[in-house]
Amino acid sequence: MLLTIRSLTKSFPGTKALDGVNFDLVAGEVHALLGENGAGKSTLIKCLTGAYRRDAGEIRLDGRAISPGSTSEAQDLGIGTVYQEVNLLANLTVAQNLTFGREPRRFGLVDGRAQKRAAEEMLQGYGLNIDVGRDLGSYSVAIQQIIAIARAVEVSGKVLILDEPTASLDAAEVAMLFDVVRRLRDRGLGIVFVSHFLDQVFALCDRLTVLRNGQHVVTERTDGLDRLALIHHMLGRELEAVETQGHAEGAGVQKPEMLRFDGMGRAGVIEPFDLKVRRGEVIGFAGLLGSGRTESAELLFGLRRARTGSARDTDGPLTIDTPQAAIAAGFGFAPEDRKTEGIVADLSIRENIILALQARRGWARRLPRAEQDRLAAQYIESLDIRTSDAEKPIGELSGGNQQKVVLARWLAMNPRFLILDEPTRGIDVGAHAEILKLIGRLTEDGMSVLIISSELDELVVAADRIIVVRDRRHVRELTGADLTADTILAAIAADDSPDESSGKNPVAIAAADAPKTAKEVR
Amino acid sequence: MNPRTFPLLATIAIFLVAYAICSAQYPTIFSTRVAGNLLTDNAYLGIVAVGMTLVILSGGIDLSVGSVIAFSGVFIAVMLRDSGLHPVVVFALLLMITTLFGAAMGGLIDILAMPPFIVTLAGMFLARGVAYMLTIDSVPIDHAVYDFLQGAYYLMPGKGRLTFIGVLMLLTVLAGMIVAHRTRFGASVFALGGGIATARLMGVKVRRTTVLIYAFSGFMSGLAGIVFSIYTGSGYPLAAVGTELTAIAAVVIGGTLLSGGAGYMFGTLVGVLTMGLIQTYIIFDGTLSSWWTKIVIGVLLLSFILLQKALVHLSTRRQGAV
Numbered sequence: 001m002l003l004t005i006r007s008l009t010k011s012f013p014g015t016k017a018l019d020g021v022n023f024d025l026v027a028g029e030v031h032a033l034l035g036e037n038g039a040g041k042s043t044l045i046k047c048l049t050g051a052y053r054r055d056a057g058e059i060r061l062d063g064r065a066i067s068p069g070s071t072s073e074a075q076d077l078g079i080g081t082v083y084q085e086v087n088l089l090a091n092l093t094v095a096q097n098l099t100f101g102r103e104p105r106r107f108g109l110v111d112g113r114a115q116k117r118a119a120e121e122m123l124q125g126y127g128l129n130i131d132v133g134r135d136l137g138s139y140s141v142a143i144q145q146i147i148a149i150a151r152a153v154e155v156s157g158k159v160l161i162l163d164e165p166t167a168s169l170d171a172a173e174v175a176m177l178f179d180v181v182r183r184l185r186d187r188g189l190g191i192v193f194v195s196h197f198l199d200q201v202f203a204l205c206d207r208l209t210v211l212r213n214g215q216h217v218v219t220e221r222t223d224g225l226d227r228l229a230l231i232h233h234m235l236g237r238e239l240e241a242v243e244t245q246g247h248a249e250g251a252g253v254q255k256p257e258m259l260r261f262d263g264m265g266r267a268g269v270i271e272p273f274d275l276k277v278r279r280g281e282v283i284g285f286a287g288l289l290g291s292g293r294t295e296s297a298e299l300l301f302g303l304r305r306a307r308t309g310s311a312r313d314t315d316g317p318l319t320i321d322t323p324q325a326a327i328a329a330g331f332g333f334a335p336e337d338r339k340t341e342g343i344v345a346d347l348s349i350r351e352n353i354i355l356a357l358q359a360r361r362g363w364a365r366r367l368p369r370a371e372q373d374r375l376a377a378q379y380i381e382s383l384d385i386r387t388s389d390a391e392k393p394i395g396e397l398s399g400g401n402q403q404k405v406v407l408a409r410w411l412a413m414n415p416r417f418l419i420l421d422e423p424t425r426g427i428d429v430g431a432h433a434e435i436l437k438l439i440g441r442l443t444e445d446g447m448s449v450l451i452i453s454s455e456l457d458e459l460v461v462a463a464d465r466i467i468v469v470r471d472r473r474h475v476r477e478l479t480g481a482d483l484t485a486d487t488i489l490a491a492i493a494a495d496d497s498p499d500e501s502s503g504k505n506p507v508a509i510a511a512a513d514a515p516k517t518a519k520e521v522r
Numbered sequence: 523m524n525p526r527t528f529p530l531l532a533t534i535a536i537f538l539v540a541y542a543i544c545s546a547q548y549p550t551i552f553s554t555r556v557a558g559n560l561l562t563d564n565a566y567l568g569i570v571a572v573g574m575t576l577v578i579l580s581g582g583i584d585l586s587v588g589s590v591i592a593f594s595g596v597f598i599a600v601m602l603r604d605s606g607l608h609p610v611v612v613f614a615l616l617l618m619i620t621t622l623f624g625a626a627m628g629g630l631i632d633i634l635a636m637p638p639f640i641v642t643l644a645g646m647f648l649a650r651g652v653a654y655m656l657t658i659d660s661v662p663i664d665h666a667v668y669d670f671l672q673g674a675y676y677l678m679p680g681k682g683r684l685t686f687i688g689v690l691m692l693l694t695v696l697a698g699m700i701v702a703h704r705t706r707f708g709a710s711v712f713a714l715g716g717g718i719a720t721a722r723l724m725g726v727k728v729r730r731t732t733v734l735i736y737a738f739s740g741f742m743s744g745l746a747g748i749v750f751s752i753y754t755g756s757g758y759p760l761a762a763v764g765t766e767l768t769a770i771a772a773v774v775i776g777g778t779l780l781s782g783g784a785g786y787m788f789g790t791l792v793g794v795l796t797m798g799l800i801q802t803y804i805i806f807d808g809t810l811s812s813w814w815t816k817i818v819i820g821v822l823l824l825s826f827i828l829l830q831k832a833l834v835h836l837s838t839r840r841q842g843a844v
């Protein structure tokens with residue numbers, strides 16, 4: 001046995017995050033750690049790597065009792081970790097991040113050239129062709145994630161822990177990560193893999209352990225395990241099926257048009273596109289990371305100023321050149337990068353939920369406390385936010401529950417047009433279904449929703465209409481019978497050669513002045 | 523080019539342009555004599571700013587440095603007068619004291635999770651108070667070693683004097699550059715400036731690093747105190763009031779981000795020299811009152827903070843935005 005954990009216990013004020021948990025890791029296996037948001041997965045990992053002090057329990061590595069007091073000690077023991085929260089430094093270069101703590105030295109001083117060389121070597125096999133001398137912060141979240149993984153892999157001599165490493169990766173990057181993980185497994189490492197994507201768990205993992213409310217539920221082999229049984233283990237109940245919405249031909253057409261965008265575009269970001277939004281409609285944006293999905297939405301919301309195009313609603317033209325203007329026009333936008341942009345860690349759940357609403361009212365007109373409490377209670381209930389009470393600082397919630405709070409903030413604004421960028425990322429299967437149901441209810445009340453998602457199944461279930469974005473262009477619109485994962489996939493992958501050059505050009509231009517898009521030109 | 527270097531390049535450009543303008547008006551400014559004086563007059567400030575740069579890079583602040591300089595001067599003067607110890611021994615003692623003082627402040631900051639501002643503010647009052655306890659008068663220093671150190675210089679072509687303390691300052695900056703940019707410790711300092719929680723997860727030993735950072739600043743303050751005592755030839759408890767703020771200004775004008783995590787040690791040298799140059803210009807002019815120095819420094823400071831804000835804004839906004 002490579003790693004054994006016996007009756008690990010960890011309490012936070014008001015919560016018992018881990019309650020006598022046992023966990024075994026064999027050398028040469030990929031072991032999934034599963035459970036709802038707040039089940040205790042990240043806490044288990046942090047106790048193991050010395051980021052938290054455990055209250056009780058025993059951890060043995062190679063039969064020897066260990067008790068790392070800091071993450072660097074754990075690294076020295078051969079345990080490499082990618083934590084759920086971003087764990088690299090945007091103000092250091094890629095090379096510095098990759099070699100941090102083990103910089104190559106000459107005569108006691110860090111050797112910058114050797115450092116870059118080492119970093120480049122570490123990135124080999126990840127399909128990244130980037131300048132390691134640049135600041136990490138100048139690259140996209142996906143690239144940063146891969147760099148974090150590369151760093152953890154390098155550190156891990158024995159155990160590699162990946163806490164939701166795939167949340168911001170696209171399909172190709174996930175496949176590449178899986179290759180890397182399998183290679184390491186074959187080399188005899190023990191790998192712990194946390195994810196809410198059950199497909200990935202079944203594809204990659206040999207065994208799995210389920211936690212629920214801080215307790216060990218079951219450890220089993222993945223092959224032969226039934227998916228529904230697994231979900232039952234995780235939730236402790238059956239998952240209620242989400243009825244798909246009426247995709248009957250033209251279901252959305254009868255709905256009255258509410259907003260209309262004509263020729264919205266910006267050179268180097270996204271080619272001009274038109275978009276009609278009907279009342280109570282769910283529109284989906286599908287496409288690869290960096291295809292221009294998010295950028296399109298940012299244009300609609302005024303986060304980036306459109307160079308061309310106009311917006312109007314039934315009453316006349318709208319000027320949406322800033323987010324403030326968008327909010328005033330009744331738009332809402334829950335961004336993709338909620339981990340870093342969304343939360344104010346020291347504020348309570350209640351305060352985080354009413355933040356945007358209060359900002360719109362202006363700080364002079366405080367939302368009555370009773371109303372605040374009502375909103376907080378409502379969303380804690382409807383999004384199933386796992387917390388002891390609404391006054392807990394949001395920083396003390398589990399990663400997935402933090403995401404739910406940020407989502408609640410935008411839902412509480414009750415906008416007429418809500419843009420959700422990857423709304424269910426990092427959220428467990430149970431809550432995932434709840435959120436899709438909630439979106440359904442909101443649209444019945446007349447809200448229009450735009451969902452950007454990499455999860456095609458989710459889009460198919462939720463959306464009335466899907467727009468496929470590729471190479472910074474809106475290339476196809478799918479409705480009715482075309483709304484299947486396969487057609488979306490085909491449309492994303494399709495290669496309409498005649499337009500290839502014109503489609504590629506803006507990418508190249510964007511890449512020249514912007515490191516963030518470096519990935520797309522590789 | 524890495525956008526990180528923009529503030530540094532801006533600093534250097536501003537310094538060169540300012541030097542060119544000053545020289546055009548008063549050609550003598552472009553001489554080794556003025557250059558030598560620039561180094562000598564700002565030696566103590568440069569040294570203390572090296573320590574301050576490291577502290578600011580880590581996301582902290584050290585308000586105690588001015589008081590520590592005053593304490594150092596008084597300590598040296600009183601010890602030399604009363605104890606008969608050799609200056610080198612006194613220097614070693616002093617550096618030990620100020621380094622430990624800094625380390626203690628760093629320890630408090632980390633253990634009590636207190637803001638550096640508060641802890642070093644207390645340190646500022648404490649050091650000034652102890653200086654007063656030693657003496658309330660200006661104590662002249664009279665020692666052969668001091669005469670030697672004050673008189674030691676290398677005559678550059680053009681009759682400029684490259685003094686001992688000027689060279690010491692340049693060496694200190696060099697050492698600071700190595701510590702900040704070429705050691706693992708320096709990488710940890712930048713990591714702290716980028717975010718303590720993340721730094722901890724990356725394996726930075728936060729307590730040790732914090733203690734070392736403030737110890738470093740304490741050491742530099744002590745060294746600056748020695749240089750200041752050589753420069754003025756006395757110890758005075760009211761000396762160097764407000765030097766901490768001047769040092770912070772020099773660091774920021776040198777292109778280091780006040781919130782930590784980005785900057786260059788070399789920039790601080792340029793910042794110090796820029797401030798010195800303004801002063802020199804005003805002296806040359808003769809009609810300008812010395813508060814012009816403060817106004818120009820204020821304007822420079824403001825423009826650098828604006829420049830940094832703009833850069834941070836640009837680098838966090840994705841490309842193509844607004």
Ligand SMILES: Nc1ncnc2c1ncn2[C@@H]1O[C@H](COP(=O)(O)OP(=O)(O)OP(=O)(O)O)[C@@H](O)[C@H]1O
Pocket residue numbers: 012013015016017035036037038039040041042043044084386387395396397398399400401426428
């Ligand atoms: N720093 C903290 N302070 C207080 N409570 C905490 C802290 N970190 C976690 N908790 C609590 O411990 C419990 C387990 O959280 P943990 O982060 O381990 O969940 P998780 O299984 O990783 O969930 P997710 O899938 O959302 O990431 C939660 O109830 C959470 O609120």
Ligand SMILES: [Mg+2]
Pocket residue numbers: 041042043084163398399400
């Ligand atoms: Mg977690």
